[in-house]
Amino acid sequence: MCLIKAKGIIMAFISKLDFYKSCLLRLDLNQFPSLKALKENQTDDSCLSDTDLDCYSSHLQALKEDMTIRFKDLKELKIPEWVVNPFQADATNADPNLVEELIDLQNDIEGKVLFQQIGYEAFWPKEQDKYPHLWKKIKLLLLAFPSSYLVEKGFSVVLQLLTKQRNRLQICKRGDLRLCLSNIEPDIIKLASSHQAQGSH
Template sequence: MVNLQLQGDSLNLIKTKSILSAFLARVKLMKQNIGRGEFSHFPNLSQTSCQEDDVSTYVPHLNALYSDFESGFEDILTMVIPPWIISPYGDIEETNVIIQEELTELNTNEELMVQFKNGYQQFWLQNNVPVTYSVLWNIARKFLISFPSSYLVETGFSAVTNILTKKRNRLHIISRGDLRLTLTKLTPNFDNLLLKHQVHPSH
C-alpha cells in the first residue's frame, strides 16, 4: 500500500511525510491491538486461534518494521514544513519579517486565492508566484520540486528498455530527444509543428 502511494509524478516531500507518518501510526496501532489479542487488522489471523507464543513472535516483527521505517526515513519524518505552504491563507504566525510581508501581500491577492482551490501544489507552481513572491517561493519549492522517490528513475529505465531493443541498440535516445518524448506528459501541438515544416513550392 505504501509502495503504491509513493509512486506517481505528483509526489512531493510534504505528501511523502504524510504517507510515511500515517503508515507508522497504523503499524503502532497494529502492534497495540495484537498485544491485547485484537487481530482485526489481520483477517487471516482473526479466523484462527492464536496462542500467546504466536503473539510474542508477531509483536517484535512489528517493532522491527516500525524501527526500520523510522530510521530509514528519519530525514523526512523529522522535516519541519512551514504551515503557510499548505495553507497560505490561514492565520499563521511567522517571525521572519520578510516572509511576513510577502504573506500579507499574498493574503490580499484575491486572484491567486481563487487558484488555491486546486490545491497547494498547483497554487505554488503557478508561473507568476516565483516572480511576485520570490522569498516564499524559494522556501516552498524545496518541498514541492524535490522528488523523494525513485519512481521517475525507474520509469526512465523502463522507457529505455522499451526503446532500445536488439535491433535498435544504437539509437541516440538522449541527443535525439526520444527518451524525453517518452517520459513527458506534454501533448505536442501537431498543427503548429506541421505549419513550421510545410513544404514551400519553388518559385
C-alpha cells in the first residue's frame, strides 16, 4: 500500500471515531453489534449504564488522540492533485518546474488510455523515463507504507515456542528465530565447509 492510499484509509478511520462516539452517546448501536445484541437480549435497561457509555466514549476519544499523534506526519503530507488525477488537474497551479511536463502528459493520448487502464500506482513507474521531473516528485509518495507485518510474524513464532507444541518442535528443521523473520535462506553446506574440523589431541 502506498502512502497516498494509507493517508486516505487512516484519515477516514480517525474521522469515523467521532461518528462512532456520537452514535454511542445517542444509543444508536448499529455500529456496535455486540453492544446491540447485549441490549436486545437484556430485559432491563440497566445493561448499558451511563457509566459504561462514558467509559466506551472515553476509549474512543483516547484512540482518536493516539491515532492523531501517531500519524501526524501522514496527516500533514500534502498530495498534489496532479499525482492522482494528472489529466484533470490544472497544470498552471503546479510547481513551475513541472508545468511543461504536466502539459505534455495531459496531451499524451496513449498515456491517458494507459492511466485509465492501470491507475496511478502502476502508471507512474511505467512513465518515469518520459516524465523524469514529475517522477522525481511522485516516487516518494508511491513508497510502500511500512506495516507491522514482521513484528506480528515475530510474535507468532515466539507464541508457538511458548505453547505445548514446544516439546514436539523439531528445532533443527525449524531453524533460528531470526531466520524465521527473514527471507534469507542459509547455505549450511557452505558455512560448514568453511570451518575446519576439530582435530584430535
